[in-house]
Amino acid sequence: MTDAPASEGLEWTAQRGMGALAQKMGMRFTEFTVERCVATMPVEGNTQPVGLLHGGAYVVLGESLGSMAANLHAGPGRLAVGVDINATHTRSATSGIVTGVCTPIHLGRSMTVHEIVVSDDQGRRCSTVRITNMIKAMP
Template identity: 85%
Template sequence: MTDNPPDDVNGLLWAAQRGMGALGEKMGLTFTEFSVERCVATMPVEGNTQPVGLMHGGAYVVLAESLGSMAANMFAGPGKLAVGVDLNATHTRSATSGLVTGVCTPIHLGRSMTVHEIVVSDDQGRRCSTIRITNYIKSVD
């Protein structure tokens, strides 16, 4: 584990250096805040919809898993890798335009496991989806 987790500014630098992966880039994810305690990213609704014009539920999950996995890996620190082992999503509203924002906060940060909650809201601040991700931390040395 990291002795001194990066603050938000260093966290954004860490996230930018690591990258968000091809899928996150394709879906338009943008990290706006990044620390062990709180990670925030936005994603456009346009281009991530179902055929009827509603935000695709899987798009909420991509945003959430990107945030939760990155947060777990930042917490895990050098020589460790956090990998997702469980994900649960409950969609309660459908965004139809603008941006959605995901806010990721830790529920549990342990030696071998992390659990994060990600709340995805629309431009009006209305909750659209609540996602929980569990990551297993393993050594890569």
């Protein structure tokens, strides 16, 4: 499925599901191909006690995008599982919606690396997440 058009990628995510945590956090996938995946998430409901978007929420958005993108790349009969993730938070979102844009750094046969840039409503980068996934045969 590595060369699927955007509409097929969104259909694939709808069939597969995004997972209970992503749904609970209000994520919505808006674009989904091997080369670029985009999702939004509301700040409200995902904040820490002082009203800032929780740092872990940035990571959940990044991991959701990166893992789903790696699985789209992996194709049928194979499974991508996260083996490393890191995030650098450079700005705090306090309201509105954040948008994560996921692009591949490396798309291999057994490993992928993706960068996810999370920006606020004004387009300002708030967090940069990097995830590495290992690809293996489905159990």
